Amino acid sequence: MSYRINNLKNALHGFFLSVATTVAEPSTILPLIVHHFSSNLILVGLFASLLRGGAIAVQLVAAFYAQSYARVMPLMRLVFLFRFLFWFLIGAAIHFVGDRNPTLTLWLIGIGLFGFSFVAGFGGIYFKEIIAKVFTREQRGRTMADRQLWSSVGAIISGGIAGWVLQRFEAPESYAMLFMLSAFLMAIGLIAFATIEEPPKAKVSQREESFLHFLRNAGKILRGDQRLQIQIGASLLGYSFLLAMPFVILQAKQTIHLSGWLVGSFITVQMIGSVLGNFFLWKRFSGRYVRMLQTAYSLMIAAFVLAFFADNAWLYALIFLLFGTGIDGFRNADMNLVLEIAPEEKRPVYVAIQSTIVSVGLFFSIPGGFILEWFGYPVLYTVTLTMLGLGLYFVQRLKEHLPQEQ
Secondary structure, three states, rough: HHHHHHHHHHHHHHHHHHHHHHOOOOHHHHHHHHHHHHHHHHHHHHHHHHHHHHHHHOHHHHHHHHHHOOOOOOOHHHHHHHHHHHHHHHHHHHHOHHHHHHHHHHHHHHHHHHHHHHHHHHHHHHHHHHHHHHOHHHHHHHHHHHHHHHHHHHHHHHHHHHHHHHHHHHHHHHHHHHHHHHHHHHHHOOOOOOHHOOOOOOOOOOOOOOHHHHHHHHEEEEHHHHHHHHHHHHHHHHHHHOOOHHHHHHHHHHHHHHHHHHHOOOOOOOOHHHHHHHHHHHHHOOOHHHHHHHHHHHHHHHHHHHHHOOOOHHHHHHHHHHHHHHHHHHHHHHHHHHHHHHHHHHHHHHHHHHHHHHHHHHHHHHHHHHHHHHOOOHHHHHHHHHHHHHHHHHHHHHHOOHHHHH
């Protein structure tokens, strides 16, 4: 099948997935949902991590089996089904339980978020395997930029709808409506990607006789490949922005009047930043993924420097604009760099090793919540900037180990 058709299906998947998941955006709406049922700031960080962190537990298991499969699309379709069901469960829990039992509601939301990201641990391995087989090295950067661009457009639309729903309906019913409606919109994108014709893999690795043996071999790969070690360090420290990002909206709530429309506007501005980044930056980097990562780091550093001084809606809007631009740069570079390093027959293993370790960064918002609770915003932003600066050092070292990036 042609690049254009596969690129379109990849973009449609990104568009509708973004329309759906923007209603639980970790930097805006999700903290407000959790804060509605509990005033505990640490819980805000925990739930922001659950949305993405459940994948850690299963990626190596997925890779253990996936390395011996010529095709993984049938398994990807099962992942899609469960993601839809877990997302719908969150909305149903808020609707049927809600304020009547806030503790139970939070438990059900947590289960839904964890389940949604847990099955994504399998899906992430399969997704990268399919992308690597369907697109060439040069095409991958372009198709992921197109995907992220349309994801951003979807999030802009979703942000407008979310702002209207939050302004028009009382919480928590407004949150329930957003989740249940978005689950069906998500299904459209899942179906689109599920119809991609996946070619068989030419080089298939022989599966080890046991998962324990597989883990030993994975450890040998990690110890023996310095490029992989440095790339993991650069990507892991890139997630330092999650230490503080979920709490910026709560700082805004304290310093300015935060209406439902303004929350929706911040989502829209963040996604406009994503659109601008993908159109003017990331799509034009082609195969220069280290430089892409350096640029993403610089944008995030600028955002948190501004956060020190934010005291009006315009400054917060600029911060969310930089968030939107920088996050997509991290995602594009992170995925493509590990595909650059990995040999074809061991690609699922390399992806799983990298993703499992780097996914620890998805939980950075938990210590971020503790830092905020104990020391306040200035210390939280200082720690975040320090870790981002250390990440830039790893990026420079990675550039030295990739001749094609010189």
